[in-house]
Amino acid sequence: MKFDLDVIKTILKHREPFLFIDSIEDISDNAIEASLKISENETFFKGHFPGDPVIPGVLLIEAMAQTAGFLIAYNLTKENGTQPGSVEYDFFLLKVNSVRFKDKIIPPAILRIKAKVSPSLMENFYEASGQIYVDDEPKAMGNLLVYIRTKK
Amino acid sequence: MDKNELLNNEKELLKWVKEELIFKRLNLSELELTVDDVGDETLLFQKEGLDLDSVDGLELGVGIEQKFGLKVGKFKEDTARTKFASARSIREYILELHLAKSKENKPARPQ
Numbered sequence: 001m002k003f004d005l006d007v008i009k010t011i012l013k014h015r016e017p018f019l020f021i022d023s024i025e026d027i028s029d030n031a032i033e034a035s036l037k038i039s040e041n042e043t044f045f046k047g048h049f050p051g052d053p054v055i056p057g058v059l060l061i062e063a064m065a066q067t068a069g070f071l072i073a074y075n076l077t078k079e080n081g082t083q084p085g086s087v088e089y090d091f092f093l094l095k096v097n098s099v100r101f102k103d104k105i106i107p108p109a110i111l112r113i114k115a116k117v118s119p120s121l122m123e124n125f126y127e128a129s130g131q132i133y134v135d136d137e138p139k140a141m142g143n144l145l146v147y148i149r150t151k152k
Numbered sequence: 153m154d155k156n157e158l159l160n161n162e163k164e165l166l167k168w169v170k171e172e173l174i175f176k177r178l179n180l181s182e183l184e185l186t187v188d189d190v191g192d193e194t195l196l197f198q199k200e201g202l203d204l205d206s207v208d209g210l211e212l213g214v215g216i217e218q219k220f221g222l223k224v225g226k227f228k229e230d231t232a233r234t235k236f237a238s239a240r241s242i243r244e245y246i247l248e249l250h251l252a253k254s255k256e257n258k259p260a261r262p263q
Contacts, residue, residue, distance in 0.1 A: 121225070125210055
């Protein structure tokens with residue numbers, strides 16, 4: 001199943017300039033693939049680095065977290081039988097484990113962000129593993145612990 | 153010490169909980185604590201104790217499952233704070249889980 005930016009915005013509360021997925025290419029119960037277009041005109045390239053644009057690694061972590069977050073919140077929406085957008089969720093990134101950046105990503109680029117998610121032992125805590133590919137080349141990978149709950 | 157030895161030796165089990173599960177697994181040396189800061193009754197999640205958080209609580213649950221092959225099962229944040237209140241209560245909890253598991257595995261008595 002595919003989703004566009006409008007649907008993403010009903011599930012995630014992240015917004016530009018800090019929304020780092022712009023379409024969902026595939027989604028199943030425990031896996032998801034999102035995509036993000038990065039142009040040379042992104043604001044952060046003004047400083048990272050002048051005349052030598054490289055996507056900051058920290059934003060790649062954020063993109064993996066948002067991709068995993070979408071899947072978890074989407075599943076919660078489905079489980080609760082609610083309409084996308086009718087429930088707001090809180091998203092917390094709690095832990096980042098063994099993240100690797102294999103190669104720098106230079107714009108323009110289309111990122112494919114994959115994530116697998118499993119519930120942890122504790123309620124509302126989820127473990128996610130993510131990978132980012134550009135042209136089928138792995139560029140970044142890591143494991144995250146996230147906390148997602150219905151906004152009170 | 154292997155898991156069966158620990159489960160049959162309350163003193164060693166308590167030592168394991170303090171030194172391996174709490175101190176090492178939670179990387180407390182990074183918080184400039186020493187293993188002596190983890191006492192039998194030190195309150196793990198209270199400000200006046202070690203002031204651990206829910207991520208630590210989760211880590212304790214995962215550590216118990218991994219070491220003993222016991223099923224902690226899905227729990228809430230509040231459960232972690234009570235069941236894992238101190239090293240001593242963690243030990244009691246492990247023994248409780250172990251007892252429940254051994255009962256479950258006992259073959260039914262022939263009629």
